[in-house]
Amino acid sequence: MALLVQKYGGTSVGDVTRIQRVADKVIAARQQGHDLVVVVSAMSGETNRLIELAHSISEHPDPRELDVLLATGEQVTIALLSMALQARDYAARSFTGSQVHILTDSVYNKARILEIDDRRVRAELAKGKVVVVAGFQGVDEDGSITTLGRGGSDTSAVALAAALSADECQIFTDVDGVYTTDPRIEPNARRLDQITFEEMLEMASLGSKVLQIRAVEYAGKYNVPLRVLSTFEDGPGTLISYEEPRLEKAMISGIAFNKDEAQITVNRVVDKPGIAWKLLGPVSEASIEVDMIVQNNTGDERTDFTFTVHRNDFKRALQLVKQTADELDAESVDGDATIVKLSLVGVGMRSHAGIASRMFKALAEEGINIRMISTSEIKISVVIDEKYLELGVRALHQAFRLDLPIQIVEPGEQPAA
Ligand code: ASP
């Protein structure tokens, strides 16, 4: 018997039939003897509908009132799910975020959870009830309703699981787990049985959008085992925890990619102290985030300086850099917004050498030119032309045999001492 927090997203509660199916799932877990806290999103499309309503009244709706409006979406689903459970003779009780006292700061529309008073929930669980809580919302110190930002129900669930020291936080969604890469690009992509928080953060931030990143960070911080699984099919899903799979089993967990990158190159700027700072200073002052940075001496006291930014920031960053580059007497500035970043992610990389060369070989064999490379303990990223994204993903997936549950170590890839 365990204490489980289950979260069902918008598509899982998209209509009455689906809410009944969620009730089936909850009842099945009850029958196994588990205590359950169920967090639900608004029915799919509802939050968007509410946002549109607000905007049809005002271009800039008051943030506090917007949260009062948005929080209604989840209030509908907690009531319906509780009714569905009660109709089948299961004791259930619904609560809004403010009723279970999910205390947040007062940053409307993207509030952060500060504290959860778990007494109310525990008291209801002790009475044998399924506790159904509205996701995505909380209450600030003044008693105003707040919401947590789009996709925030994941964070609600994780925060409740942390506050209750739940055995597992289960995120039910329309996919049956976390995959080695996007199955729409690589049909041989495989569901992972488990992955670490660190890896998941890399996969999530690089575009495998299964979970809200903030929820993964939160789960890692409070060590809440997270499981992603499907509402519509039975299966074990993917467990996200601190546990690292055994070495020989998984050097690489997956291939993530980011299609929103753009590259800026300053050609032949004088190579002297302060150049990087002068070029990037104005960019960071404009709150533009810089991702990869490469600097290369050209052998004659000049240097090439390249970095990447989000495509949305490309024009602005290019403008800023051109200004500084002129002042610094650089030869020219180039920009390219048709690049992508591909990353190989795996905690097993820490303990194996030779992974990078297998990666570069696989890309070379497909004639894919690598423009930039960066590495961390658990990740190797390359920047390539966007037209090679699909080919690159498939080449790496095949080269590392990510279609197989057990990976093959090639000659030259030695476990590190
Ligand atoms: N209903 C909210 C949204 O659509 C929160 C959630 O679904 O997690 O963003």
Ligand code: MG
């Ligand atoms: Mg969602």
